Amino acid sequence: MTTSPTAPFENPRAARVWRLFGDGRMVLMIALALFVFLTVLYPLFQVVWRSFIVEGSLSLANYEAVFLRASNFVAVWNSLWVSVIATAISVVIGTLGAFVVMRTDIPWKGALSLLFVLPFAIPPLFSAMGWVQLAGPVGLISQGWRAMFGPGPVPWNIYSATGIIFVLGVSNYPLVFLTVAGALQRVDPTLEEAARTAGVGTGRIMRDITLPLVKPAIYGGGLLAFVSSIDNFGIPAVLGMRAQFYVLTTRIYEALTVPNMPLATAMSVLLVGVALVAMVGFRRAEGGRSQYAVIGGKSTTPGIIKLGRAKPWVVAAIVLTILIVVVAPLFALVLTSFLRFWGAPLTWEFLTTRHYEAIFNTPAARRGILNSLLLAAGAATILVFTTALISWLNIKGRVRGAGTLDAIGLIPFALPGSVIGVAMILAWSNPPVGPALYGTIWILLLAYIMRYMAFGLQTSRATLTQIHDSLEEAAMASGASRMRTVRDITLPLLRPGLVAGWILIYISAFNELTVSVLIWTSGSETIGVWIFLMQDSGFTGRAAALAVLTLPVILILYLLMRWYARLEERRQKRQG
Amino acid sequence: DSPSGTVNFYSSMQLDIVEPIIAAFEERHPDVSVDLLYSGSVELEQRIFAEIEAGSLRADVIWAANPALFLNLKDAGWLAAHETEHTEAIPEGLRDPDNMWFAGRVHNMGVGYNTNLVAPDDVPTNWAEFLEWGPQAALASPLHSGTNFNMMGAFVQHDGIGWEWFEQAREAGVQVVRGTGDVTRGLVAGEFAVIKGIDYIMAAQAADGAPVSFAFTTDGVLSLPSPIAIGAGTDNPDAAAAFMDFILSAEGQQLLVDQHFLPVRTDVDPPAGLPSPSEIIALDVDYEWLAENGSELRERFSDLY
Amino acid sequence: MNSSSGAVTVQGLAKQFGALRAIDTVDFSIAQGEFFTLLGPSGCGKTTTLRCVAGLESADTGRIEIDGKPVFDSATGLDLPANERAIGMVFQSYAVWPHMNVAENIGYPLKVRGVAGTQIAARVEEVLKLLDMAGLGGRMPSQLSGGQQQRVALGRALAIEPRVLLLDEPLSNLDAKLRELMRAELKLIQRRAGLPILYVTHDQVEALSMSDRIAVMSAGRIHHLAAPEEIYDRPATRFVLDFVGAVNYLPCTVAGHEGGRMRLDVGGGTLEIAAPERLPAAADLTVAIRPEDLELAATGADDAPRARITLRGFVGEGFEYRLELGGQSLRARTEKTVVFEEGAEVVLTARRGVLVDAAAGLDSAVAAA
Amino acid sequence: MNSSSGAVTVQGLAKQFGALRAIDTVDFSIAQGEFFTLLGPSGCGKTTTLRCVAGLESADTGRIEIDGKPVFDSATGLDLPANERAIGMVFQSYAVWPHMNVAENIGYPLKVRGVAGTQIAARVEEVLKLLDMAGLGGRMPSQLSGGQQQRVALGRALAIEPRVLLLDEPLSNLDAKLRELMRAELKLIQRRAGLPILYVTHDQVEALSMSDRIAVMSAGRIHHLAAPEEIYDRPATRFVLDFVGAVNYLPCTVAGHEGGRMRLDVGGGTLEIAAPERLPAAADLTVAIRPEDLELAATGADDAPRARITLRGFVGEGFEYRLELGGQSLRARTEKTVVFEEGAEVVLTARRGVLVDAAAGLDSAVAAA
Numbered sequence A: 001m002t003t004s005p006t007a008p009f010e011n012p013r014a015a016r017v018w019r020l021f022g023d024g025r026m027v028l029m030i031a032l033a034l035f036v037f038l039t040v041l042y043p044l045f046q047v048v049w050r051s052f053i054v055e056g057s058l059s060l061a062n063y064e065a066v067f068l069r070a071s072n073f074v075a076v077w078n079s080l081w082v083s084v085i086a087t088a089i090s091v092v093i094g095t096l097g098a099f100v101v102m103r104t105d106i107p108w109k110g111a112l113s114l115l116f117v118l119p120f121a122i123p124p125l126f127s128a129m130g131w132v133q134l135a136g137p138v139g140l141i142s143q144g145w146r147a148m149f150g151p152g153p154v155p156w157n158i159y160s161a162t163g164i165i166f167v168l169g170v171s172n173y174p175l176v177f178l179t180v181a182g183a184l185q186r187v188d189p190t191l192e193e194a195a196r197t198a199g200v201g202t203g204r205i206m207r208d209i210t211l212p213l214v215k216p217a218i219y220g221g222g223l224l225a226f227v228s229s230i231d232n233f234g235i236p237a238v239l240g241m242r243a244q245f246y247v248l249t250t251r252i253y254e255a256l257t258v259p260n261m262p263l264a265t266a267m268s269v270l271l272v273g274v275a276l277v278a279m280v281g282f283r284r285a286e287g288g289r290s291q292y293a294v295i296g297g298k299s300t301t302p303g304i305i306k307l308g309r310a311k312p313w314v315v316a317a318i319v320l321t322i323l324i325v326v327v328a329p330l331f332a333l334v335l336t337s338f339l340r341f342w343g344a345p346l347t348w349e350f351l352t353t354r355h356y357e358a359i360f361n362t363p364a365a366r367r368g369i370l371n372s373l374l375l376a377a378g379a380a381t382i383l384v385f386t387t388a389l390i391s392w393l394n395i396k397g398r399v400r401g402a403g404t405l406d407a408i409g410l411i412p413f414a415l416p417g418s419v420i421g422v423a424m425i426l427a428w429s430n431p432p433v434g435p436a437l438y439g440t441i442w443i444l445l446l447a448y449i450m451r452y453m454a455f456g457l458q459t460s461r462a463t464l465t466q467i468h469d470s471l472e473e474a475a476m477a478s479g480a481s482r483m484r485t486v487r488d489i490t491l492p493l494l495r496p497g498l499v500a501g502w503i504l505i506y507i508s509a510f511n512e513l514t515v516s517v518l519i520w521t522s523g524s525e526t527i528g529v530w531i532f533l534m535q536d537s538g539f540t541g542r543a544a545a546l547a548v549l550t551l552p553v554i555l556i557l558y559l560l561m562r563w564y565a566r567l568e569e570r571r572q573k574r575q576g
Numbered sequence B: 001d002s003p004s005g006t007v008n009f010y011s012s013m014q015l016d017i018v019e020p021i022i023a024a025f026e027e028r029h030p031d032v033s034v035d036l037l038y039s040g041s042v043e044l045e046q047r048i049f050a051e052i053e054a055g056s057l058r059a060d061v062i063w064a065a066n067p068a069l070f071l072n073l074k075d076a077g078w079l080a081a082h083e084t085e086h087t088e089a090i091p092e093g094l095r096d097p098d099n100m101w102f103a104g105r106v107h108n109m110g111v112g113y114n115t116n117l118v119a120p121d122d123v124p125t126n127w128a129e130f131l132e133w134g135p136q137a138a139l140a141s142p143l144h145s146g147t148n149f150n151m152m153g154a155f156v157q158h159d160g161i162g163w164e165w166f167e168q169a170r171e172a173g174v175q176v177v178r179g180t181g182d183v184t185r186g187l188v189a190g191e192f193a194v195i196k197g198i199d200y201i202m203a204a205q206a207a208d209g210a211p212v213s214f215a216f217t218t219d220g221v222l223s224l225p226s227p228i229a230i231g232a233g234t235d236n237p238d239a240a241a242a243f244m245d246f247i248l249s250a251e252g253q254q255l256l257v258d259q260h261f262l263p264v265r266t267d268v269d270p271p272a273g274l275p276s277p278s279e280i281i282a283l284d285v286d287y288e289w290l291a292e293n294g295s296e297l298r299e300r301f302s303d304l305y
Numbered sequence C, D: 001m002n003s004s005s006g007a008v009t010v011q012g013l014a015k016q017f018g019a020l021r022a023i024d025t026v027d028f029s030i031a032q033g034e035f036f037t038l039l040g041p042s043g044c045g046k047t048t049t050l051r052c053v054a055g056l057e058s059a060d061t062g063r064i065e066i067d068g069k070p071v072f073d074s075a076t077g078l079d080l081p082a083n084e085r086a087i088g089m090v091f092q093s094y095a096v097w098p099h100m101n102v103a104e105n106i107g108y109p110l111k112v113r114g115v116a117g118t119q120i121a122a123r124v125e126e127v128l129k130l131l132d133m134a135g136l137g138g139r140m141p142s143q144l145s146g147g148q149q150q151r152v153a154l155g156r157a158l159a160i161e162p163r164v165l166l167l168d169e170p171l172s173n174l175d176a177k178l179r180e181l182m183r184a185e186l187k188l189i190q191r192r193a194g195l196p197i198l199y200v201t202h203d204q205v206e207a208l209s210m211s212d213r214i215a216v217m218s219a220g221r222i223h224h225l226a227a228p229e230e231i232y233d234r235p236a237t238r239f240v241l242d243f244v245g246a247v248n249y250l251p252c253t254v255a256g257h258e259g260g261r262m263r264l265d266v267g268g269g270t271l272e273i274a275a276p277e278r279l280p281a282a283a284d285l286t287v288a289i290r291p292e293d294l295e296l297a298a299t300g301a302d303d304a305p306r307a308r309i310t311l312r313g314f315v316g317e318g319f320e321y322r323l324e325l326g327g328q329s330l331r332a333r334t335e336k337t338v339v340f341e342e343g344a345e346v347v348l349t350a351r352r353g354v355l356v357d358a359a360a361g362l363d364s365a366v367a368a369a
Ligand SMILES: Nc1ncnc2c1ncn2[C@@H]1O[C@H](COP(=O)(O)OP(=O)(O)OP(=O)(O)O)[C@@H](O)[C@H]1O
Pocket: A301, C017, C018, C020, C022, C040, C041, C042, C043, C044, C045, C046, C047, C048, C049, C092, C202, D142, D143, D144, D145, D146, D147, D148, D173
């Protein structure tokens, strides 16, 4: 036995564990488990625990209160069907948009893909308000309609389930767009070419070949859009309450205002339950692991589909879509930021720049912008790496338990922001060990990590399933250890997915409101907090101006990304 | 010796009200710095209760719009009593008998109307007339707006109005929207003709050029104190007390009057054009009763709407 | 329209990738029912040419017709997409659809054409049997070995009967046995349907044994376009001689010329080959002799060159020898009956040989008795 | 520890995928410096066996040692990861890293081992030259042809000098010329470094010409493990006879037996082959004759079988014929000097043949003069 450096075990299971330790997977697993425990499980536990406490003792009373009220079931049902339809809209817009922009010879690709992700930068509350301003009873579109077809009610009602679905759908599709666009770039084009030479037309290729190949990404993006819909509060609050149309989040908000936090947490647990069931459904539908390994060891350059005669039509459809889902709400937002007060008539005398002046004269608002820039970058960077490693352990490393980490990481995304905020306060005011982070800026970082872990997990998962196993195996056979393989082969190949995930997290965290508003303190204000506070105290114009100010940030981010992509391209083109 | 250090100040008062007061105070007490944590009233309450749930209240001074919150805090022992020279100048209804809280400000909820849609003759003079506007009338949900919640309490206990008012509103098609912001925006934009509006908000909007105005009703408006109090766990009681005294002082109140608010002191004149507190017919509010029956009321309302 | 009668006509095709001329003017025409092969070393532009014909790559200049119908013309900007060119194609990288099982992969082109389900199933069964893959219809591609995947790709192209079949090294991952079977099957299909085939391979034997005509390519150009025997026996350029089959080069001088035969002094002895024309004695030449044309014997004429066996390799049907002759290494191939030990001395004679100018390219090709 | 002296020892290896037995008990041992080949048809389990040796797949049962050190043992649960097995490997699917250029791909194994940058660059240059890819070091894989990518994969395994080299059809996408060059280079590397090679191929010629020993596999089992000549001339099972080289089967009865030679009546005539032992006359047998062992002549003995040429194919070094003899199709291979037209009648004699029991598998292998 002396010749072997590795202690052989009598027990195969012990040997397996030893192997896991030996190549670093177990160490990594333990580190990541600790990370997930601290950022997700422990705060989550604080919330769940409270839901079982009534007047200091364990009780199911809160759950009874939740389950005995019929209106709660109505709210669950409303949440479900509204989110499902909204997700369908998001998936259709996001997937079609991504396909056209990434894989056809349409002009102005750069500008189009920027425009397509831009709505993501608008806080949902503003989307809702923007759409009220556009299509509400006295909105611009409604006024136009009346001017054309005479006075009387318009044939639509923004204050309805339909309105909620529409606004949710057009607000959340960038989640699908970003995930699917990344996947499309990586599909081996010979698979499409093979269909083409078999006599299949473009549309059919897309349906039969391309779509199934990027299915994991579509499901991944769809899952994000779904959870994003089901946990949205701003849109159903603005558009639903007037129609007495309640969803779970608006019910939870009510419970929080009473305030009956145990009841709210019990309802949140219900929401998490609903979201989890949906997630399991999505994951099931994603299907098997290796079916989609399309980044293989045989390399080809991505193919571009010539639209030919259909080009003008496609361009027209895209431009129309962008006008409706991107330009219109953005216009409403920008308009609001320049109007003296929300709803003022559109004449010169009511236009003003004083909202912008007010912002630049408020030191806290300026500080908020800086804080948001840093916090978002921090959260995005940390999450991108940790979630990539979790996904890797799960999909490639095949470590038992990594799947559980992955599932746990998705849960917080289904929690309403205010519940996460409460969880952070409960968890970090007087933690059993370590410093009290509540009251410092670090709690915001932790909160963003908790809230957006799902983005990182979903995007890295979608990319990882596309990487063929043999590429990692070749590195191992070259003598690289498992961890080295991850560093040198897997992470670089994951890069497009990681960049997409980073951007998703960055943009979301950059103007996050609902969590931040509960846990910020002076010195750690964020741009989202200020948008919310301005909005809440009636300074709609200033809030809109702040939201508009976030747009250049997105723009710069996007330009950086393009620059990076071109750099990468040039690297690829470089010839010896 | 003069107070020094930091005061953690939790406030749901609008920034343009609070900031000048803080600035004036810090000028007077250069050794004290006030850390303002401003938040919407609902979020502020969520935060306060979460902190309490977690075992410690960070706030040294709290100033919020909902009196019931302070009754709850007082009952749970989270407030510290404040003995002050200003007690004499503040009427009894505007302070706690045990000196646990004082009103720092008063605002009124009456009828807000759109001057383009409502002729001067048609402005509702009482709450029954308000209902005649049907779907063109709106209020913020008492479930989300603290002021409306208090108003609901006042209505229900009022002999001439009562719970029936809400049932009639429902029948007439009166709109209930989420918060004060929504209802104000709807009024400004012309979606609504009349709303349950707040005096200083209407005044501020009108100052911006919006076609809105505010009217007092003859059967009573809601005159709501916004209490201010010191947290029981404060680690800088001197500075906290100094800050609170400054707000209650004649100088502090004058700053509020400059912003269209009614003063809480009898020795400070109200803003020009506003009735003096004695001319206003205010609804009675029993905050104790409200604190006790609030949940039930809310449930009743959410069953109705 | 100057349409020709060929199944595929390619005129003046050129394509650059950046600074690299992947195809540098290629012209050829495939007749109806012809088996036409592009043969050349790795990276010479075979796949690129095929992809241009398929419509998967747009050439920079040139003109392509399929069945007399122009499908690409750089002058007019015409460029039909692949699905409108009525072709069947097998990819070098298989390109088996990972989300469909074997039967679905093969049946898909039929399904697209609206063939009824039962008919598809029957045809797929047939193709699977042909590919020696019966019973594997339900497998997913990730559960297949490399060769099995290649067969699926082949089956997909065979399922329908296209106007032209484009094949990019479709047999490279099959074992010799199966490869031979598939070769025969391809020939059969082609004969039966009169189907023109454009075949890409780097395998000389494959090219020689299957093709009606072969275009030997190098660095984006066609060096020689002719029937297999001509390519092998009378190569147009030294590259072709060199690439198609192994060859020994021996520097030599002309020692004599008698009765259509030439005596060449190769240093260490004299070899005799047939020569149609007279060359000046002592011209500075090289003779190229293929390994199988070198005859080895234990004894022979006194002036014949004598070489030493350095290595013997068994290749099944015979032996491959490495010989040393005056410091040069030669290769020879013999039947199994001719056995020499390593280290033995053998006498060389040449059955055939080709004279090459040492300075320039290929000068004359000379067949011997 | 019952370690053997072999470079690689595989004992009782078995691996199932679901219900499919991909490897069904495989045993072999590779000596130091030996060139060992797994040869078999597509899907027989070659790649799976190789992957188990590499540590990329865990076998269900069995034991593997590399250099006398156990690396896998299903009994103890030992299973070293690939990077601790000191192997070099070339993948059938290339597995070239798409995000690294050619030089980075080849240099990576050196980099992992901490070799200095300048040394890496020099070694990469060397390997590139060897692979006939000098100057392509800066290209990205997506800009390479199929064969070029395969060469990069090969270069990656050659860059370091591993304890064992595992090669999964590393030459399948190279042209014959380059393949031969690489074969020679592989042999050279192996001899120089005494490097044991485990080679996987489906190409008989490749296997026969390069290997010291060959294991012929089918359906997850080794049928015959021996030196190339033995495999070819004295195949252990009918499968091996059939798979390694082409073969003609003729039903026959023993017509006579004289002086170590046997006369076989094949219907239509008599063939004579050498036979070491006597068989009862008229036993119901089959004789297997390889195409190159069938001699064709215009004339011959009266009782020799006469066949008709149905097809002639040119294969460069000679011709391949299809013959018809009494309703059966036969194949024969001749040198270029033996030319018959299609339709001609030829007389057959056999140089060698192997007797096969018609009922059971392979009975006796018989070499002829
Ligand atoms: N997309 C590309 N960008 C740059 N160069 C390319 C690209 N595709 C091919 N090449 C180069 O063009 C040349 C021709 O490539 P092609 O694929 O046609 O070769 P091939 O003859 O099919 O070779 P093989 O037998 O190895 O498959 C090669 O040098 C290759 O590296």
